[in-house]
Amino acid sequence: MLRIGMLTSGGDCQALNAAMRGVVKGLFSERDDVEIYGFQEGYKGLIYSNFKMLTSRDFSGILTVGGTILGTSRQPFKLMRVPDENGLDKVEAMKHTYHKLNLNCLVVLGGNGTHKTANMLREEGLNVITLPKTIDNDLWGTDMTFGFQSAVDIATDTIDRIHTTATSHSRVFIVEVMGHKVGWVTLHAGIAGGADIILLPEIPYDINTIVKAIERRKKAGKLFTIIAVAEGAISKSDAKLSKKELKEKQAKKNYPSVAYELAEKIQKKSNQEVRITVPGHTQRGGSPCPYDRVLATRLGAAAANLILQEKYGYMVAIKNGEITKVPLKEVAGKLKFVDPKSDIIREARMTGISFGNE
Amino acid sequence: MLRIGMLTSGGDCQALNAAMRGVVKGLFSERDDVEIYGFQEGYKGLIYSNFKMLTSRDFSGILTVGGTILGTSRQPFKLMRVPDENGLDKVEAMKHTYHKLNLNCLVVLGGNGTHKTANMLREEGLNVITLPKTIDNDLWGTDMTFGFQSAVDIATDTIDRIHTTATSHSRVFIVEVMGHKVGWVTLHAGIAGGADIILLPEIPYDINTIVKAIERRKKAGKLFTIIAVAEGAISKSDAKLSKKELKEKQAKKNYPSVAYELAEKIQKKSNQEVRITVPGHTQRGGSPCPYDRVLATRLGAAAANLILQEKYGYMVAIKNGEITKVPLKEVAGKLKFVDPKSDIIREARMTGISFGNE
């Protein structure tokens, strides 16, 4: 008997269900004696032993369905060793659930924080296989995470729609795209949507450069400007502050989000009308795009393959178009940033995009 | 020779180009000697005699294109008789342009404010034909305006996407839908997207009723709640304030928009996490939906028909599925509200939707 625990952790994204379907179909393609324990709401389900027994039938028809049939929650890594309100050590609780159910392997779908906890569980002796899930595409060790392309599609659609209304009105439009620490979604959606200015956490901006870019467009007869800004975009001066100083500064201003801060700055420095659009959580909702479905299905099948071969302690990944595996210990805690000097940035600049920094 | 002036005024929306294409194709289907004067950026182009001569070719291929090829701007009705910075009376200026160009008719596409000005021009002796354009569907005299169904589609898509992420997380999600004075888009998108609570300007809400509805869902095992709220939704107590009092109250709080106000209230009264999505101007962007293309094309052809018959002073409209015409003087200044006692509200309630008022 093969006993597999499965959970999805962190913010949800598209193709979580597709990936789990791949794992389960892959396991049943070779074995009949598989039991799937679906832990509810991420690590919480593992901590409190809250699970459902699932059959292959539960994973039929979910390839195209957004969200996760297991539910998810955020369980910060740094609180994992902090006892809960009843004094329960969460890591010990997870180990206890795992051993009590006599699991052969725990399959974890998640992003950066999730992988830190998964690696800790591996260090504690559990058999763990992970799948790289995040719209942010910021996981080290894989060229691509599922959820990313779907998020890019939605953010691009937002910019596309803003484009038509922008051509009717002479204004500055700010579209705030998801990404607190990394700018992959903003970069790709910005290029795909034909944004004029793209602001990323990795490339601190200068408000004067932005205003100049807007004015240069106006002089060229282009009456509107579209700015794609990542949630975590930051000005050059703010980037120099310490974490504490920055927090204090932000607390004073209390903008709902970066787009509102940026809009205020632009309006102060120019006399342009500014409009804000925040697609927000729609970027992680709805049916996964075909690209993500194929990627997630492949990664799922590859994860099944590792389990069938009893190779544990890996994240399945895609590198150079091939599905592969990466040791969990190498992945945990590392982020993949946009390199300001990379080719894609240079190519984007060649098509007239300003990154607000020079 | 038939000399036709044309302009689009107010906020843009989908199918403006489709409607203008319908007018122009309709005119050229019967006459070869048509001159089209396209005024730039709404009434502004008429005031300052800023126009382009357009041929039928300019209207080819724009059926599916969002925005307006003429550009648009907001020119408040109440400022029309207020001289500009050079002392120019705008109404006189518009009449002057009209007569100078020896126009046979002015075709105006716009919403409520636009129609007030159009009617004033009619009263000043100009031949005017208007087309009912607005995502708000709040124009009196027509069952439907073009732009509305496209906006509903986009707002619904937003709610759909939020739905999948909502099923993964236990939260309250607020989707803010366009509509300051009327709630048509919110009502239709809310029903179509399966929102649990719909808040409209026409039905003032009680925050306690909302919180109770959220808790009732929780007790029934439904861990998330989706609220579709119109920009102009208002609480029962605020609805009792005078305009001045309300303004003062809002100035104090200074919420970016109604969704932020609502979120704060809900978080205070319950311990639910709340997430906000504001699709904003995307609701008026992008290619018109097929419904709007057919409606706009038909209205455009009907407008051409009126011009060819020299029947002026009308808005073309759709009533009971038939394209018809309504005297401008009857339309100007009247809004079409959602009736809280109408069948659609009752039917929506029967499917479990709360309007936050009882």
Added chain:
Amino acid sequence: MLRIGMLTSGGDCQALNAAMRGVVKGLFSERDDVEIYGFQEGYKGLIYSNFKMLTSRDFSGILTVGGTILGTSRQPFKLMRVPDENGLDKVEAMKHTYHKLNLNCLVVLGGNGTHKTANMLREEGLNVITLPKTIDNDLWGTDMTFGFQSAVDIATDTIDRIHTTATSHSRVFIVEVMGHKVGWVTLHAGIAGGADIILLPEIPYDINTIVKAIERRKKAGKLFTIIAVAEGAISKSDAKLSKKELKEKQAKKNYPSVAYELAEKIQKKSNQEVRITVPGHTQRGGSPCPYDRVLATRLGAAAANLILQEKYGYMVAIKNGEITKVPLKEVAGKLKFVDPKSDIIREARMTGISFGNE
């Protein structure tokens, strides 16, 4: 106790689930003691007493889901009184099931054929309420059926995509749209997609007129022509044949469908390359569009209302924007055709569309 049988019959379409959800939510909004008997695969389930007991929970989350959770099948009206292979009279069998289960009412969702059988069941003394489901929008007694607008959206999307490839290549493109007897989908999708020629069952075509229209476009510098043709479009000469003669003629030629026949004719009469696209069953697939969701939800709630008031023998309908009811006996067996002399046809002609007949 309220015992309700429910079935979906004929070809499936979008919003069947949305409509059933409306009925069930509507019933439970007033009563707790409701039992829903879901008959499987249309009338077949009623004949052979094949059903599932459903709870309100089964209808949760299906607002946006295409297809029908009950399954469907075609059970031709004219075979209803023809005994099956075991000598079973189907009508008597349906009555038997109905009475055996002690049903209060049978809710039937279907199109034209389905309504004939539903009316027969009414004549046999059963309490029946029907909902107008069909992409064809050909049901007499209602301005609109659910499924129609969704089908128009998909057919229009097909024409839109063909448009971009058409502008790259100089060819004639034929898009075959669903509709054997009536042309509503083709007419609306044709106008919305900017088709140059629209061929409907209701307006027999002359191949020479079509070829002339293509050549007229060529002379005007428009190198491509897009033809939207309904499955049941027919030439003037074929329209004069008797049913038997037509069948014999078609048997000889054996075209896969009307588009192939038309392509051959055009290629013979002109030296144009012709390309065929047949979206086929995609037109009845996928998530319903927001328009259909609202319509189906409203009709469902209205059906629930009739049941709660014990008013039977009606089809719920929409007329002039209001949800209403029509006696089943008036609906059964009547089709709603496109009137060749209607306003919409005249308006379409004004925008340059040829109907291939003059």
Added chain:
Amino acid sequence: MLRIGMLTSGGDCQALNAAMRGVVKGLFSERDDVEIYGFQEGYKGLIYSNFKMLTSRDFSGILTVGGTILGTSRQPFKLMRVPDENGLDKVEAMKHTYHKLNLNCLVVLGGNGTHKTANMLREEGLNVITLPKTIDNDLWGTDMTFGFQSAVDIATDTIDRIHTTATSHSRVFIVEVMGHKVGWVTLHAGIAGGADIILLPEIPYDINTIVKAIERRKKAGKLFTIIAVAEGAISKSDAKLSKKELKEKQAKKNYPSVAYELAEKIQKKSNQEVRITVPGHTQRGGSPCPYDRVLATRLGAAAANLILQEKYGYMVAIKNGEITKVPLKEVAGKLKFVDPKSDIIREARMTGISFGNE
């Protein structure tokens, strides 16, 4: 002065305009003195010196527009040295145009056949840079061609829609996907759409295997089967025929396309109803997906870069996520097939997909 000729050749696809925009914006980002000669309808325009002078403004706003603003046509490589009706040698004519206009470089966007001609022009001494355009993704030397992902998206959407109608009816549905020689689009759309059987030109099928797969599903209670078949899918027995024998056999049967042949075979061997959907040219139509827009923009900028550096005789390509260049002589005439033994095929099998061969 930099004089650049540009043409798009072969079947059109999404992101051709996006790619040309990338090239032109890239050139103007470094130089002001650029002249763009846009040859009309592919090599035809170069042969007969039919071109338009284009400015950077012509390439503004076309990022999202399907088709090609230059038009395209198929000019078979094997006819390039065959004189036209006036005795004109086409290759010499192209060289003549090139030299007459004193071009610095010819930028060619096309697929496999196009690259053979481009390489011949290079051999004749012309400076040529090419971009890999094709929905088929069958160009050797690049991991990805633009157009592919957009085509996959559309084919997947077709399968998605068929899925909902399939769950309502018990039938076999065949979706015919573009690809005469290679099966990349069918493979990816098949996996993404959750097809049960995928038939590719690279993996000849056995009809008995297909029928068995259908019956196995039936026994497992899955009443429908969806088959994604590439246009060029072939049976094992036909794959053994000589080209001549195959042609003769096909001429006898004269199926409109492979889906019709397959449907007949399945209906003969089982008593299943079969339905056919042929999305056809829609697969190359409409706005490019964001993935293709980013890829095309990057490739365009990279092509500009090569021109600015006077490095000619290359196809720009993407390999392992990096934009790179490949010598034209290595690319010309080589196809990239799906390897029946590759990981993706094995992963697809693990999720239950049958390739009809074993």
